[in-house]
Each structure stands twice: as structure tokens, then as C-alpha cells.
Amino acid sequence: MAIEFVYFDLGNVLVRFDPQIACRNVAKLTGVSVDAARQLIYDSGLQERYEQGEITGHGFAMLVREQLKVADGDLSKEDLLTAISDMFSPIDSMVDVVNLARRRAGRIGVLSNTCQAHWNWIRRQPWAISQIDYDVQILSCEVKSMKPGPGIYAAAEKAAQVGPDQILFIDDKPENVAAASQRGWNAHQCVGGDDAKAVIQQYFGE
8 A cells, every 4th residue: 555644753753852951941930959840740740641631731730830839920821831841952854854755645744642832832933844734733632642552543543534554654662653553554663864764765765
């Protein structure tokens, strides 16, 4: 079967990210230590709950305020969500790769374990990779399922409207690639840039 849809993971495929930066941002914003910020956001599972869609951005901010014992007026939702999101940078070489995939496959999408704040922040940036108009976006927070769980892949298949063997998927984590392969997808592990370009060229040529 010819590839008719290409899904790209977001983190480490289209954009780089550094959670340590997010921890420093939260520490600066709230006055806690970087280690305390990491415990609050990541080690506690709060960020994962947000990415899973168990809580909204409002709920995320409310729980952080409760832990820090601060009032709404002392820590706005907007400032907090910006602090946890301002940790990404573009992988510029992926622009040509994504555009090649669109020209050859026809349709492209993003399939990511992420929260709404991260996605919105990335889409607001002036980067070329942020300005691409993807045909489908499957975000874990919206479908309430995270890779490598089956729910998010099922949602992606439904949105792509093609057979599993007509989907090409690029992700940086082996467990996510393995789960997609088990469903019959053409799935490859790589980090954005030359690795991803090689995969696209393998299927579509230059």
C-alpha cells in the first residue's frame, strides 16, 4: 500500500524541549527552588495528568496554587502556563521534511503526548515549523489517551481516514513506535533532522 498520511511526533521531532528550563521558569515565577518546581510539576505527576486530559489548564493552575498556598491574584493561570511552556525550540531542518511529506503523501498530521498549553504556545511562535497547517492534530490531552496506549492511535487512525498500512509515523520513543507498528503502521524511531529526512526519503525519494 502507498503511504497516504504521515504523522509526526512533536517533541524531539518537530521541536526540541528541555524540562529543566520549565522548572527554572516556574521557580523564578513562584519563588521556590528549581528542585521544588520539578517535584511540583513533574515528579508529582501533575504534568502527566494535564497531558492525559484529566485536568484542564485552569485545574492545573488551581492545583499548583493549592500546593504553594498562594491566591489566584498572586499567580495567574496565564503566567504559569507560559512558564511551563517556554522551553521549546524549533528543529528548523524539519520544515523541508514536513513539506516533502505533504507533497508526496498529500496529508500530514501531528500525533503528540502534550498539553493544550504547550501546543498553543508552540503555535503562537513565529517559527516556520509552527506556521505549517497540519491536516490533523491528535493531542493526548484532547483524546484523553497517551502513547503508547491504544486509544490515541485509534483516534489518529479515525482522523486520517486511511488504512493502518497507509500511515507513516515518526516518533523519538521506541515504545511509541512499537505500539504503532503492532497496529500495522509504518513506524520509525528517529529524532528530527537528518534521521527524519532519511525516513521520508526511504518512502518517497528526494
